[in-house]
Amino acid sequence: MTTAIEQTVETYGIENWGAGYFDVNRKGNLIVHPVENDSRAADLKEIIDDLRRRGITTPVLLRFPQLIAGQVRKLQRAFSKSIREFEYQGAHMCVYPMKVNQQRAVIEEYLREGTRYDFGLEAGSKAELYAALAMDQSSDSLLVLNGFKDEEFIKLAFIGAKAGKRIVIVIEKLSELDHILRISEDYEGALPMVGMRVKLYSKGSGRWEKSGGEAAKFGLTTTEILEVIGRMREADRIDMLKLLHFHIGSQLTDIKRIKNAMKEAARVYAKVRQMKVPIDLLDVGGGMAVDYDGSKTAFDSSANYTAQEFANDVIYTIKTVCDDENVPHPTIIQESGRYLAAYHAIIVTNVVDEIETVVEDISPMEIEDDDPQVVVELGDLRETISVKNYREYYHDALEHREELFTLFNLGLISLEDRAKGEVLFWDVCERADKYAQAAKYISEEFDDLRRLLCAKYLTNFSVFRSVPDHWALDQLFPIVPIHGLNKQPTEYATLCDITCDSDGIVDKFVDLHDVKQVLELHKLTPGEPYYLAFMLVGAYQEVMGNNHNLFGTPNEAHIWIDEEGYLIRKVIRGTTVGQAAERARYERGLLHDGFRRQVAQRVKDEELSEAEAAEIIDYYESRYDAYTYLAVNGDEGRGKRRRE
Numbered sequence: 001m002t003t004a005i006e007q008t009v010e011t012y013g014i015e016n017w018g019a020g021y022f023d024v025n026r027k028g029n030l031i032v033h034p035v036e037n038d039s040r041a042a043d044l045k046e047i048i049d050d051l052r053r054r055g056i057t058t059p060v061l062l063r064f065p066q067l068i069a070g071q072v073r074k075l076q077r078a079f080s081k082s083i084r085e086f087e088y089q090g091a092h093m094c095v096y097p098m099k100v101n102q103q104r105a106v107i108e109e110y111l112r113e114g115t116r117y118d119f120g121l122e123a124g125s126k127a128e129l130y131a132a133l134a135m136d137q138s139s140d141s142l143l144v145l146n147g148f149k150d151e152e153f154i155k156l157a158f159i160g161a162k163a164g165k166r167i168v169i170v171i172e173k174l175s176e177l178d179h180i181l182r183i184s185e186d187y188e189g190a191l192p193m194v195g196m197r198v199k200l201y202s203k204g205s206g207r208w209e210k211s212g213g214e215a216a217k218f219g220l221t222t223t224e225i226l227e228v229i230g231r232m233r234e235a236d237r238i239d240m241l242k243l244l245h246f247h248i249g250s251q252l253t254d255i256k257r258i259k260n261a262m263k264e265a266a267r268v269y270a271k272v273r274q275m276k277v278p279i280d281l282l283d284v285g286g287g288m289a290v291d292y293d294g295s296k297t298a299f300d301s302s303a304n305y306t307a308q309e310f311a312n313d314v315i316y317t318i319k320t321v322c323d324d325e326n327v328p329h330p331t332i333i334q335e336s337g338r339y340l341a342a343y344h345a346i347i348v349t350n351v352v353d354e355i356e357t358v359v360e361d362i363s364p365m366e367i368e369d370d371d372p373q374v375v376v377e378l379g380d381l382r383e384t385i386s387v388k389n390y391r392e393y394y395h396d397a398l399e400h401r402e403e404l405f406t407l408f409n410l411g412l413i414s415l416e417d418r419a420k421g422e423v424l425f426w427d428v429c430e431r432a433d434k435y436a437q438a439a440k441y442i443s444e445e446f447d448d449l450r451r452l453l454c455a456k457y458l459t460n461f462s463v464f465r466s467v468p469d470h471w472a473l474d475q476l477f478p479i480v481p482i483h484g485l486n487k488q489p490t491e492y493a494t495l496c497d498i499t500c501d502s503d504g505i506v507d508k509f510v511d512l513h514d515v516k517q518v519l520e521l522h523k524l525t526p527g528e529p530y531y532l533a534f535m536l537v538g539a540y541q542e543v544m545g546n547n548h549n550l551f552g553t554p555n556e557a558h559i560w561i562d563e564e565g566y567l568i569r570k571v572i573r574g575t576t577v578g579q580a581a582e583r584a585r586y587e588r589g590l591l592h593d594g595f596r597r598q599v600a601q602r603v604k605d606e607e608l609s610e611a612e613a614a615e616i617i618d619y620y621e622s623r624y625d626a627y628t629y630l631a632v633n634g635d636e637g638r639g640k641r642r643r644e
């Protein structure tokens with residue numbers, strides 16, 4: 001017998017995408033384990049209640065640093081296991097690409113765990129390098145520099161080498177080599193290493209397919225590679241050339257494509273090595289995918305391999321090619337970002353309300369004899385619709401609705417008639433939907449109807465700030481209520497955010513076999529908060545999130561999980577209203593002066609008393625410190641709103 005909790009775990013697919021970190025406790029609350037299926041667990045509902053008592057309201061970004069460490073360990077173990085199994089002679093090291101999530105809390109936690117395995121960092125811009133240079137890394141770990149570089153960038157890299165970092169400048173463009181050779185001419189001290197990014201013929205799969213292949217934005221062609229080698233030899237700097245790099249894209253969904261790229265890259269490595277170039281590092285880039293929907297397929301939001309399979313294929317392929325070419329096995333550098341960062345962050349927020357889109361009857365509706373014919377006919381449909389005729393009647397209702405609007409636009413029926421007709425139309429739809437859902441085969445038009453009829457939950461967040469890839473790339477993120485999971489959800493809903501943008505919606509949800517158009521959720525109870533968690537948002541979402549409508553960064557809490565439950569180690573307040581305005585160059589002083597000036601004029605015109613003026617100025621200026629999101633205070637703002 002399956003319990004209600006087991007059923008909801010299945011409904012939301014928690015076991016499929018949760019990687020052993022997430023589960024539901026006996027209270028029906030969503031919990032987080034610091035390590036897969038550990039006995040220690042943090043109850044998300046308790047954390048949110050606790051934060052609320054401290055005045056920290058939703059939306060809240062919860063950061064679980066232990067999950068970053070957990071992913072680092074998983075990756076390291078997978079590779080060390082394959083290295084042993086295939087008797088690979090080289091080592092494996094990771095460099096975390098900062099662009100995935102540069103937050104200091106993330107980098108520090110990654111390095112804290114990663115230092116044990118000589119995991120380092122990857123920076124792709126001057127600002128990332130500037131931040132990275134001050135971080136403590138283990139002395140053997142690398143700091144790899146990708147991206148387009150000017151002379152200033154390269155100068156900073158040389159400075160870093162002098163400061164003791166093991167830096168690799170990866171050449172993306174030949175002009176970078178000019179800078180490197182010039183700076184190294186009259187340079188004394190520890191030199192950085194140099195790498196070459198190669199343009200592979202092989203492509204990845206999934207959304208970032210364009211990152212690989214001949215037309216890719218990055219990387220050197222074969223002739224350019226030979227030119228770099230030639231020129232470095234000529235300048236007597238060939239000893240600096242230590243690394244070969246490629247990266248065929250993020251969220252690589254298909255293991256076959258990865259294997260092909262590894263084969264090609266290993267062959268290039270071997271050929272370069274045979275030219276007596278002292279390279280011994282092969283950087284295989286990032287791209288290890290996160291199975292967001294848990295389907296274990298080559299679908300865009302999934303991956304058809306595990307970390308172990310990925311490691312096995314990388315190690316085995318490179319070993320085979322190197323043995324064949326008779327060159328030593330290189331140390332494998334990996335730049336996995338998404339895989340390490342995605343799990344650790346969760347956005348929790350509250351559903352504010354339900355937005356009504358379907359017209360519902362407010363008072364019991366009577367059809368009168370003198371009602372227009374079209375209203376009477378819709379009334380008939382409503383009374384006589386059945387399992388046998390629902391398809392036909394639904395089509396009739398669609399026609400009658402057209403007629404209703406035509407008559408209204410011609411001025412032939414009243415506003416009251418139109419309202420009556422609309423209510424009847426939606427009644428017929430709801431009944432047709434019930435029959436359709438009970439049928440064995442549901443045709444597409446009734447799927448569309450279901451989407452139209454489903455509830456729209458107004459959710460206190462901005463899609464553009466918190467899950468921008470859902471908006472920009474249709475990427476799926478698992479979404480789960482954090483409480484009430486001991487009860488089966490009874491509603492179907494899509495989510496609307498609080499921005500004034502019709503794109504600010506979530507209407508695609510993870511599913512094992514397909515993409516769900518609606519999400520199963522519980523009925524809202526007036527006066528009781530309903531909290532949803534957006535899971536696996538630790539990679540890219542924070543950095544890519546934008547200021548649409550001036551919604552700022554959410555409140556943030558860092559959670560440590562121990563035997564007793566959880567510890568809130570740090571709370572960081574989100575952007576305030578004043579700070580958000582300042583991002584658009586509305587400085588505080590300027591705004592407060594401007595407001596005071598207008599109020600002073602009103603006092604002068606005797607429209608306001610001095611006391612009233614003082615009061616509104618006080619209130620206005622106090623708003624500087626307010627949260628940019630909707631305040632959560634009990635019942636306020638509840639009750640159904642209508643929209644059409």
Ligand SMILES: *Cc1c(COP(=O)(O)O)cnc(C)c1O
Nearest residue numbers: 247250251286287335336337338
């Ligand atoms: C973005 C990027 C990565 C990270 O890729 P993930 O898919 O997050 O692992 C690694 N290397 C380079 C060069 C990148 O541009």
